[in-house]
Amino acid sequence: MKKRVINCFLIALAISLSACGGESKSNEEMNTDVGQEMKDEIIELEVETANMDSLKNEIDDASEEVDNILEEL
16 A cells, blocks of 8 residues: 555655646646546555455354364354
């Protein structure tokens, strides 16, 4: 997760630096670009979180099944 946050920061920095390097984008255009990149990263993080929650639920279910089997033994 920290890696994603750092990536968001680096993307924002790269866009800002490219604007200083000759590409003449307005602040509004840069904000739009950075905002969209951040939104995309947030969506990816939400998907990854949902996947992790799903895996956690599967692990919990499997653990419960193991406990039930051990009780039967």
